[in-house]
Amino acid sequence: MTRSMTIAEKILCAHSGREELSPGQLVECNVDIVLANDVTAPIAIKEFNKLNWGKVFDKDKIVLVGDHYCPNKDIKSAIQAKAMREFAREYSISHYFDVGRAGVEHALLPERGIVGAGDLVIGGDSHTCTYGALGALSTGMGSTDVGMAYATGKAWFKVPSTIKVVLNGELPENVYAKDIMLHLIGMIGVDGALYQALEFYGPVAPELEVEDRMTISNMAIECGAKAGIFPADDKTLAYLDGRFEREPKVYTADEGAEYSRVVEINCSELKPTVSLPHLPSNTRNAEDCKDIKIDQSVIGSCTNGHIEDFRIAARILKGHKVNPNVRCIVIPATQKIFQQCIDEGLTDIFVDAECAVSTPTCGPCLGGYMGVLAPGERAIATTNRNFIGRMGDKASEVILASPATAAASAILGRVGTPDESIRGKHHGD
Amino acid sequence: MAIDGRAHRFGRDIDTDAIIAARYLNTSDSAELAKHCMEDIDEDFVNRAKKGDIIVADENFGCGSSREHAPICIKALGIDAVIAKSFARIFYRNCINIGLPILECPEAVDAISDGDEVEVDTASGVITNKTTGRTFQAEPFPEFINQIIEAGGLVNRTKKILEAM
Numbered sequence: 001m002t003r004s005m006t007i008a009e010k011i012l013c014a015h016s017g018r019e020e021l022s023p024g025q026l027v028e029c030n031v032d033i034v035l036a037n038d039v040t041a042p043i044a045i046k047e048f049n050k051l052n053w054g055k056v057f058d059k060d061k062i063v064l065v066g067d068h069y070c071p072n073k074d075i076k077s078a079i080q081a082k083a084m085r086e087f088a089r090e091y092s093i094s095h096y097f098d099v100g101r102a103g104v105e106h107a108l109l110p111e112r113g114i115v116g117a118g119d120l121v122i123g124g125d126s127h128t129c130t131y132g133a134l135g136a137l138s139t140g141m142g143s144t145d146v147g148m149a150y151a152t153g154k155a156w157f158k159v160p161s162t163i164k165v166v167l168n169g170e171l172p173e174n175v176y177a178k179d180i181m182l183h184l185i186g187m188i189g190v191d192g193a194l195y196q197a198l199e200f201y202g203p204v205a206p207e208l209e210v211e212d213r214m215t216i217s218n219m220a221i222e223c224g225a226k227a228g229i230f231p232a233d234d235k236t237l238a239y240l241d242g243r244f245e246r247e248p249k250v251y252t253a254d255e256g257a258e259y260s261r262v263v264e265i266n267c268s269e270l271k272p273t274v275s276l277p278h279l280p281s282n283t284r285n286a287e288d289c290k291d292i293k294i295d296q297s298v299i300g301s302c303t304n305g306h307i308e309d310f311r312i313a314a315r316i317l318k319g320h321k322v323n324p325n326v327r328c329i330v331i332p333a334t335q336k337i338f339q340q341c342i343d344e345g346l347t348d349i350f351v352d353a354e355c356a357v358s359t360p361t362c363g364p365c366l367g368g369y370m371g372v373l374a375p376g377e378r379a380i381a382t383t384n385r386n387f388i389g390r391m392g393d394k395a396s397e398v399i400l401a402s403p404a405t406a407a408a409s410a411i412l413g414r415v416g417t418p419d420e421s422i423r424g425k426h427h428g429d
Numbered sequence: 430m431a432i433d434g435r436a437h438r439f440g441r442d443i444d445t446d447a448i449i450a451a452r453y454l455n456t457s458d459s460a461e462l463a464k465h466c467m468e469d470i471d472e473d474f475v476n477r478a479k480k481g482d483i484i485v486a487d488e489n490f491g492c493g494s495s496r497e498h499a500p501i502c503i504k505a506l507g508i509d510a511v512i513a514k515s516f517a518r519i520f521y522r523n524c525i526n527i528g529l530p531i532l533e534c535p536e537a538v539d540a541i542s543d544g545d546e547v548e549v550d551t552a553s554g555v556i557t558n559k560t561t562g563r564t565f566q567a568e569p570f571p572e573f574i575n576q577i578i579e580a581g582g583l584v585n586r587t588k589k590i591l592e593a594m
Contacts, residue, residue: 026571026573026574039454039455039496039498040495040496040497042457043457043497043498043501046457047584050584050588051584051587051588051591053591068451068454069454069455073455074455076455076456077455080455080456080457123495124495124497125494125495126493126494126495126519128495140495140519141495141519141522141523142495142496142497142500142519142522142523142526142527143497144497144523144526144527144582144583144584145522145523145526145583147584148583148584148587151587151591152587152590152591156522156573156577158518190442190489190492191442191488191489191492191515191517194489194515194517194518195518221493221519224489224492224517224518226518279442366446366451366454366494367446367450367451367452368451368452368454372452385444385446385493385494387444387446387447387493388444388446388447388469388470389446389447389450389469390446390451394450394468394469394470
């Protein structure tokens with residue numbers, strides 16, 4: 001009789017040939033997918049080349065996405081993207097995504113069916129934890145881990161203990177997955193789940209759409225977690241059906257699985273939430289921040305760049321103009337989502353509202369380009385981090401919010417809530 | 430390995446954007462990255478830091494991004510070790526993998542002030558504040574991680590494994 005295990009423990013067992021594992025154990029595992037982007041891949045390739053090994057473990061399990069500084073913002077970033085492109089060609093990497101075919105990696109991989117339930121995924125990007133939404137154990141690692149996995153297909157893991165997050169109640173109007181996650185990070189802190197995994201349960205979890213779950217899993221790293229896992233259910237399997245390249249494997253936690261902590265959230269009591277500078281844990285209700293003016297609103301990123309995010313933003317922006325003191329930048333996360341925005345008329349709404357609509361890129365989220373802030377400027381953003389200097393100068397500020405809150409704030413010129421009745425000279429219909 | 434240098438004291442939740450801002454991630458040149466280490470939270474740090482010095486910080490050092498550029502720029506600046514109350518997990522493994530010595534020791538952190546002379550024996554985990562004369566024992570590494578450290582980092586360890594295949 002093996003011990004009762006969590007989902008993270010079971011996935012690590014399945015990938016290491018063990019019958020059972022306990023938190024704290026170190027174990028070497030075979031991984032299903034090894035991801036990197038134009039910032040982390042060049043170092044991974046450099047380290048891989050030091051091995052003089054000359055072959056990759058599996059050309060179909062390595063994924064390379066140009067998203068951080070692609071389309072290239074300058075010569076240096078073009079050189080990095082070129083190094084990644086040449087490696088992809090040399091080793092016939094099947095999942096190589098370049099400009100025009102790519103998108104923000106953590107929206108792209110699920111969309112393309114490259115990751116799915118039961119997978120063990122490592123990625124040279126901290127938001128690799130996004131695929132926990134699909135019932136996978138996926139986690140960010142550095143470039144050296146990635147480069148070594150190019151040769152071996154393996155990585156070392158410390159078996160994490162798991163925090164059970166129970167989402168009770170029901171989501172009120174204008175409150176979204178992003179608000180839940182910001183609230184959780186505010187509750188437990190930016191290292192509240194350090195070295196641990198999160199598992200999400202409670203009546204709200206199965207109600208959330210798969211993309212909403214991605215928003216939550218994406219930000220697991222912002223409370224220090226190694227992974228943020230939703231047990232795969234019918235919604236997961238319906239999402240994976242016809243797109244996932246392998247057979248989904250559904251792992252459920254055993255009755256009696258050990259959790260280091262149980263955190264309960266009554267979602268019925270949640271309000272639109274923002275994280276004020278300079279930590280994601282610095283949360284407030286948006287309604288208490290209405291005196292905070294903004295210069296920019298960014299809607300997009302691996303956290304909130306899915307089609308539903310733009311539908312929500314468009315519903316709020318329709319018939320309005322972005323406040324004259326605000327630049328609103330809208331970035332669909334993938335080419336497909338970009339196309340959907342056009343097909344559904346969302347792009348028209350954004351352009352009519354005087355938003356700038358960009359081709360997919362991580363761009364402003366990390367202060368790369370496409371909306372970098374000057375000293376003293378402040379952005380509200382649907383992104384995931386608001387550290388000092390994150391979106392530009394060290395004297396600029398970022399406030400994290402849901403797409404609804406970011407869109408409402410873009411119209412108001414200050415932090416606002418989605419339900420604020422917007423009347424005035426810019427009011428349209 | 431014996432390390433002896435001045436302590437540079439930092440607070441909690443020092444994130445990877447603070448260690449190396451993303452605007453410099455368009456290169457992976459370590460010397461170039463080192464010029465901008467801690468720039469957004471302590472512009473003068475790169476001028477004060479001397480080869481062999483030590484960073485001493487509170488909880489959750491290195492939180493945020495997976496960018497290996499963060500430990501790379503610290504190492505390239507000449508910092509020989511980082512002592513913290515705790516490390517963010519990706520940063521932790523990146524340091525192990527590239528061979529930047531890190532030590533978890535809350536008691537030592539509380540007893541080290543900016544500018545103190547600190548000696549670290551990475552093999553034993555003994556930390557000595559030579560300014561005050563106090564000695565501390567850091568958390569020992571698990572055996573598996575020691576193997577990576579003793580091999581000189583993950584690349585060397587992987588090389589050995591591949592050669593044996």
